[in-house]
Amino acid sequence: MATVDHNAAALGIPLRVLMESSGNAVARRVQELTDPADSVALVCGRGNNGGDALVAARFLDDREVTVYLLGRPESITTDIARANWEALEQVESGIRTVADSRAFALDDPDLVVDAMLGTGITGDLREPEASVARAINDAAASVLAVDVPSGVDADSGAAEADSVGADHVVTFHDLKPGIADHPDVTVADIGIPAAAEELVGPGDVEVLGAGGSQKGESGRTYVIGGGPYTGAPALAGGASLSAGADLAFVACPESVFDPIAGYSEDLIVQPYGDGADGADHLTPEQVPDLVDVAERHDDVVVLGPGLGRHPETEAAARQFLAEFSGTAVVDADALALVPEVETDATLVLTPNRSELAELGGPDVDDLAAHTDEIRDLAADLGHTVLAKGPHDVITDGERVRRCRAGTPGMTVGGTGDTLAGVVAALLARAEPFEAACVGSYVNGRAAELLDRGAGLRATELQETIPVALQGGDDE
Numbered sequence: 173m174a175t176v177d178h179n180a181a182a183l184g185i186p187l188r189v190l191m192e193s194s195g196n197a198v199a200r201r202v203q204e205l206t207d208p209a210d211s212v213a214l215v216c217g218r219g220n221n222g223g224d225a226l227v228a229a230r231f232l233d234d235r236e237v238t239v240y241l242l243g244r245p246e247s248i249t250t251d252i253a254r255a256n257w258e259a260l261e262q263v264e265s266g267i268r269t270v271a272d273s274r275a276f277a278l279d280d281p282d283l284v285v286d287a288m289l290g291t292g293i294t295g296d297l298r299e300p301e302a303s304v305a306r307a308i309n310d311a312a313a314s315v316l317a318v319d320v321p322s323g324v325d326a327d328s329g330a331a332e333a334d335s336v337g338a339d340h341v342v343t344f345h346d347l348k349p350g351i352a353d354h355p356d357v358t359v360a361d362i363g364i365p366a367a368a369e370e371l372v373g374p375g376d377v378e379v380l381g382a383g384g385s386q387k388g389e390s391g392r393t394y395v396i397g398g399g400p401y402t403g404a405p406a407l408a409g410g411a412s413l414s415a416g417a418d419l420a421f422v423a424c425p426e427s428v429f430d431p432i433a434g435y436s437e438d439l440i441v442q443p444y445g446d447g448a449d450g451a452d453h454l455t456p457e458q459v460p461d462l463v464d465v466a467e468r469h470d471d472v473v474v475l476g477p478g479l480g481r482h483p484e485t486e487a488a489a490r491q492f493l494a495e496f497s498g499t500a501v502v503d504a505d506a507l508a509l510v511p512e513v514e515t516d517a518t519l520v521l522t523p524n525r526s527e528l529a530e531l532g533g534p535d536v537d538d539l540a541a542h543t544d545e546i547r548d549l550a551a552d553l554g555h556t557v558l559a560k561g562p563h564d565v566i567t568d569g570e571r572v573r574r575c576r577a578g579t580p581g582m583t584v585g586g587t588g589d590t591l592a593g594v595v596a597a598l599l600a601r602a603e604p605f606e607a608a609c610v611g612s613y614v615n616g617r618a619a620e621l622l623d624r625g626a627g628l629r630a631t632e633l634q635e636t637i638p639v640a641l642q643g644g645d646d647e
């Protein structure tokens with residue numbers, strides 16, 4: 173939910189607006205569950221779960237309401253919950269702070285609203301929430317839980333020893349798995365647009381940036397490219413460093429070693445094989461060594477930039493895919509071979525419009541209108557597809573996301589190479605679908621931050637890719 177909330181905010185629907193809707197939904201449920209003469213106790217934690225009930229209090233003027241804040245107002249952990257507390261203080265509603273949980277006593281209310289903890293819970297219930305949860309469970313009143321009963325994990329449903337036993341639950345936006353079998357759950361629409369879930373945004377970056385990495389930290393990128401072209405593999409390697417890879421290797425033909433090595437001190441450039449044969453393109457006999465190096469170091473491979481279409485190179489790329497069992501981004505000239513090869517590798521494919529059509533996908537400009545076909549292609553291929561267009565479509569054959577980040581100037585050559593490098597760096601610390609989604613956003617956002625109009629050059633993206641990866645407010 174934090175990702176969706178952040179993406180909603182980037183689309184112009186700030187969290188405080190969502191909380192207003194959440195609080196209003198809580199108030200409506202309270203009115204359904206009580207008569208005007210009934211008394212209601214709103215028991216609030218110090219986060220946004222509590223904030224929801226602080227909002228609800230403003231909509232319950234027609235009830236006898238007592239608001240309990242578990243802790244001092246200055247210990248409220250979010251700005252929007254604190255703002256709603258301060259509003260209640262201004263309007264002189266029946267509010268109390270409970271500094272010491274031993275002093276907590278309900279005045280025999282008809283309904284208790286449990287707004288202590290929601291999706292932000294970590295670990296077992298701590299004080300004062302633990303004692304207060306026991307007091308709520310011991311009370312005769314019926315209990316309405318906000319979002320999830322305090323102490324219950326929204327995903328797994330695991331309930332802490334002292335978790336609140338709720339008669340009713342009002343949750344927001346969608347049903348959480350952890351409460352799916354609760355007998356009385358109301359799912360309230362709080363105005364989060366579908367786009368906040370479909371479009372990749374700064375919320376996705378934040379999760380990845382906030383140490384959301386599943387694997388070790390930054391990794392090593394191994395670009396296998398070059399042949400007639402020299403810029404593409406260098407752009408992919410450089411962009412992967414900008415996206416956080418520790419090391420970027422470029423394996424290239426002996427014939428283009430000098431120009432590629434000359435581009436940047438940051439790249440470790442190695443000619444294929446021993447270079448003795450001096451081939452100016454990738455050939456099959458060099459493949460076993462490339463597979464061995466990549467797998468020995470658990471490198472994330474970028475296969476394709478600048479490889480060219482020499483028949484021996486196509487045979488070599490096919491052989492690499494057949495023999496490699498690690499993780500790779502497949503781009504450019506190597507893409508067309510993927511449907512022909514059985515591979516154990518985990519691949520992210522990054523086709524442009526013509527490459528997508530060549531893979532068997534739709535030959536259209538407006539990818540967003542053909543997401544089902546692209547999803548089915550990814551399912552058939554068994555790999556994540558990041559289809560590049562004015563709006564990128566990212567799919568793993570089941571999930572589908574879209575990304576609008578970017579500028580018209582990105583049609584310039586090389587931005588696909590930087591995208592491949594960014595995705596490779598993220599694959600070292602995230603699952604393929606997530607890495608592809610965030611890679612698409614970061615590459616596009618980097619172009620937006622440069623604000624170069626039609627004058628964008630792909631090399632410049634390496635300056636702003638790190639900024640885009642820091643996420644943050646994109647308004």
Ligand SMILES: NC(=O)C1=CN([C@@H]2O[C@H](COP(=O)(O)OP(=O)(O)OC[C@H]3O[C@@H](n4cnc5c(N)ncnc54)[C@H](O)[C@@H]3O)[C@@H](O)[C@H]2O)[C@H](O)CC1
Nearest residue numbers: 191218219220221289290291292293294296297298319344
């Ligand atoms: N899109 C939505 O669904 C929205 C939901 N909203 C509500 O926001 C909460 C999540 O708020 P958050 O501040 O992230 O976390 P909590 O309030 O649930 O808890 C944080 C709070 O609790 C303390 N804490 C954490 N773990 C424990 C523990 N084991 N024991 C005691 N105290 C604990 C922590 O220190 C913080 O003070 C969600 O559930 C919804 O109710 C938004 O209002 C709008 C959008």
Ligand SMILES: [K+]
Nearest residue numbers: 286289320322
């Ligand atoms: K709760």
